[in-house]
Amino acid sequence: MSEREWLAEQFEESRGHLRAVAYRMLGSLTEADDAVQEAWLRLNRSYESDIENLRGWLTTVVGRVCLDMLKSRRIRREDPFEVMVHAPSTTVEDDGDPERQALLADSVGLALLVVLEALDPAERLAFVLHDMFGVPFDEIATIVDRTPAAARQLASRARRRVRGGTQVADPDLVRRREVVEAFLSAARGGNFEALLNVLDPGVVARSDGYEGVRGALAVAKGASTFAQIAEVAQLALINGSPGVIAAHAGEGFRAMMFVIEGGLIVEIDVVTDPDQLRTLELALLDG
Structure with a gap:
C-alpha cells in the first residue's frame, strides 16, 4: 500500500468524527463537509511521517478551518440562523448515510447550535472541542493562539453562557x-x-x-x-x-x-x- 493510499484509508476512518466536530462548530452539513474536505487537502499538502496522532492532528486542522469560517461569517455579517437552520434542510432524499441522517434528526442538537451562535468563535471552538469531544486544552490553545489556561477560560465562559440555565434555584x-x-x-x-x-x-x-x-x-x-x-x-x-x-x-x-x-x-x-x-x-x- 502506498503512503497516499494509507493516508486516504486513515482519513476515511476519521471522517465521521471530523464531520461531527465541524457540524457542531458550524451548524451546517454543507459547510461541515467543506471543512472536512479542506482538512483532507491540508493533509495531502502537509503530511509528515512523524505525526503520532493523525486523528488528533486532523481534529486540530478542522478546528482551525471552522474557526476561520466562523470569523468570515461574522465579517460578512451572514445571518447565522439562516446558515444554521436552513442549510441542513436542503438534503436530498435518504442517501443511505446513517450518520448524516442522525445529525439531521438531532433536534436537541439544533437547539444547542442556536445557543452556540451567540458565542464568540473562539469560545465556541473551545467549548465544542473540549466539552463535546474531549480535546485537551493544550491542543485547543494552539488553534486559538492562546495559553492552555486561557483556552480553559474560554470554554468555562462558554459553558456558563450555554448551560447557565441548568440550575434554576430562584x-x-x-x-x-x-x-x-x-x-x-x-x-x-x-x-x-x-x-x-x-x-x-x-x-x-x-x-x-x-x-x-x-x-x-x-x-x-x-x-x-x-x-x-x-x-x-x-x-x-x-x-x-x-x-x-x-x-x-x-x-x-x-x-x-x-x-x-x-x-x-x-x-x-x-x-x-x-x-x-x-x-x-x-x-x-x-x-
Missing part, C-alpha cells in the same frame, strides 16, 4: 418553569384541556410584535396545532426567564417567551425575526 423561576413545561407538554400532546388549564382567560399571543390571537380558547386552538414543532422544542432561559426555543430543519428557528401571573400564562411572544433573535440571551435548560 423559587419564582422554578414556578414559572413549571408553567412553561406544562404548556409545552400539553402542546406536544395536542391536549386542549391541559392547555386551557395553564392559560389566563385573557391571554394574548403575539408574533414578532404583532398581536395574533386573544383569549384562552383561541390561543389553545392555535397551540394544539403546534404539536409537531413542540416535539423538537427545548426549554431555555430567554433573557433570564423560562421559555422555549424550537429549531427544526425546514421550519426555521423561533423563540417563545411567556409572561406568567398567578400561575397562568397571560402573554406569549413568539420571535422568528433574525434581527430580534440576535438580541436574545439564550441558555438551555435541562428538559
Whole structure:
C-alpha cells in the first residue's frame, strides 16, 4: 500500500468524527463537509511521517478551518440562523448515510447550535472541542493562539453562557418553569384541556410584535396545532426567564417567551425575526 493510499484509508476512518466536530462548530452539513474536505487537502499538502496522532492532528486542522469560517461569517455579517437552520434542510432524499441522517434528526442538537451562535468563535471552538469531544486544552490553545489556561477560560465562559440555565434555584423561576413545561407538554400532546388549564382567560399571543390571537380558547386552538414543532422544542432561559426555543430543519428557528401571573400564562411572544433573535440571551435548560 502506498503512503497516499494509507493516508486516504486513515482519513476515511476519521471522517465521521471530523464531520461531527465541524457540524457542531458550524451548524451546517454543507459547510461541515467543506471543512472536512479542506482538512483532507491540508493533509495531502502537509503530511509528515512523524505525526503520532493523525486523528488528533486532523481534529486540530478542522478546528482551525471552522474557526476561520466562523470569523468570515461574522465579517460578512451572514445571518447565522439562516446558515444554521436552513442549510441542513436542503438534503436530498435518504442517501443511505446513517450518520448524516442522525445529525439531521438531532433536534436537541439544533437547539444547542442556536445557543452556540451567540458565542464568540473562539469560545465556541473551545467549548465544542473540549466539552463535546474531549480535546485537551493544550491542543485547543494552539488553534486559538492562546495559553492552555486561557483556552480553559474560554470554554468555562462558554459553558456558563450555554448551560447557565441548568440550575434554576430562584423559587419564582422554578414556578414559572413549571408553567412553561406544562404548556409545552400539553402542546406536544395536542391536549386542549391541559392547555386551557395553564392559560389566563385573557391571554394574548403575539408574533414578532404583532398581536395574533386573544383569549384562552383561541390561543389553545392555535397551540394544539403546534404539536409537531413542540416535539423538537427545548426549554431555555430567554433573557433570564423560562421559555422555549424550537429549531427544526425546514421550519426555521423561533423563540417563545411567556409572561406568567398567578400561575397562568397571560402573554406569549413568539420571535422568528433574525434581527430580534440576535438580541436574545439564550441558555438551555435541562428538559
